[in-house]
Amino acid sequence: MTxxxxxxxxxxxxxxxxxxxxxxxxxxxxxxxxxxxVIENSNYIPNNTARDLVKTKSDAIGLVVRGVSNxxxxxxxxxxxxxxxxxGFTMVMQQIGTCDDEIKRGAMMEREKRLxxxxxxxxxxxYTPEELTMLNVPFVCCSYANQYGTLPEGSYASVSIADxxxxxxxxxxxYRCGHRRIAALVARTDDRAxxxxxYQGYLRALADCGLPTEEELVxxxxxxxxxxxxxxxxxxxxxxxxxxxxxxxADNMALGAMRALREAGxxxxxxxxxxxxxxxxxxxxxxxxxxxxxxxxxxxxxxSVEILMDMIHGRGRPRCETVRTVLRRGASVxxxx
Numbered sequence: 001m002t003x004x005x006x007x008x009x010x011x012x013x014x015x016x017x018x019x020x021x022x023x024x025x026x027x028x029x030x031x032x033x034x035x036x037x038v039i040e041n042s043n044y045i046p047n048n049t050a051r052d053l054v055k056t057k058s059d060a061i062g063l064v065v066r067g068v069s070n071x072x073x074x075x076x077x078x079x080x081x082x083x084x085x086x087x088g089f090t091m092v093m094q095q096i097g098t099c100d101d102e103i104k105r106g107a108m109m110e111r112e113k114r115l116x117x118x119x120x121x122x123x124x125x126x127y128t129p130e131e132l133t134m135l136n137v138p139f140v141c142c143s144y145a146n147q148y149g150t151l152p153e154g155s156y157a158s159v160s161i162a163d164x165x166x167x168x169x170x171x172x173x174x175y176r177c178g179h180r181r182i183a184a185l186v187a188r189t190d191d192r193a194x195x196x197x198x199y200q201g202y203l204r205a206l207a208d209c210g211l212p213t214e215e216e217l218v219x220x221x222x223x224x225x226x227x228x229x230x231x232x233x234x235x236x237x238x239x240x241x242x243x244x245x246x247x248x249x250a251d252n253m254a255l256g257a258m259r260a261l262r263e264a265g266x267x268x269x270x271x272x273x274x275x276x277x278x279x280x281x282x283x284x285x286x287x288x289x290x291x292x293x294x295x296x297x298x299x300x301x302x303x304s305v306e307i308l309m310d311m312i313h314g315r316g317r318p319r320c321e322t323v324r325t326v327l328r329r330g331a332s333v334x335x336x337x
Contacts, residue, residue, distance in 0.1 A: 079301025167201025178337025289330030
């Protein structure tokens with residue numbers, strides 16, 4: 001999509017489109033609205049630095065971080081920055097909200113900052129080939145893959161855990177400890193991303209263990225935020241704690257839930273066991289220490305940079321790598337059989 005294409009679709013001149021892009025006041029409101037609508041629908045991104053790209057070879061690598069308050073990203077960001085610096089590049093980081101489009105934001109950064117490559121930290125798992133036409137540089141999805149998308153194999157790179165399998169593993173650990181009433185604390189069950197994948201692992205584990213799926217045992221927080229998790233659990237506990245264990249899709253959410261349990265007079269692990277996925281450093285210092293499946297965060301950041309550098313320097317094609325978690329047995333799970 002070019003500025004000429006936009007002008008043709010809108011039935012206006014190229015100069016009119018240019019004035020809209022530069023936010024000039026001398027444009028009829030009807031034309032401005034029509035041009036902006038076409039730009040939005042076509043994912044057009046103005047290339048304001050095309051001349052600079054010809055003259056200058058950049059050393060910048062972009063890092064787009066989705067979810068500004070997620071403590072899980074801290075160690076990964078540090079590893080990514082260390083890896084980029086060691087390769088002689090400079091990291092340019094952009095934080096976006098959980099509802100923002102990371103691909104569109106990355107494409108804008110690519111042009112504005114003359115990026116050589118991008119690491120996306122957190123994102124959707126349902127990309128389409130059409131979306132990726134906005135990107136003209138190599139990229140790696142870090143901490144997530146494309147399980148719900150339509151990208152052909154070999155067309156993108158990723159480093160992540162197998163979220164559904166690791167959730168399955170966490171729930172079956174609770175089952176082996178004798179728990180039969182296992183609640184799930186999730187962000188959403190339909191986000192086509194990590195929350196949905198881990199929820200599917202929970203459902204599959206229940207089925208394989210011969211346990212029924214009960215909607216009343218699914219606690220939806222709406223986000224990964226610790227405060228949202230606390231409020232969702234507190235609201236659920238007002239109806240009583242008719243479960244002996246909780247599988248939380250993230251450490252951050254588990255800590256919020258544990259506070260709500262404590263305030264409701266429900267002791268962890270005596271009255272209710274809690275297990276999660278992530279392995280946040282701060283969860284080691286919470287009382288009781290959280291039992292969790294720890295992701296190798298530094299390794300994920302390091303491998304993402306290595307894969308990106310291979311693509312930038314023509315040493316390899318896009319590839320997807322899966323890393324394993326390690327179960328950290330804290331004090332938040334009790335055996336009841």
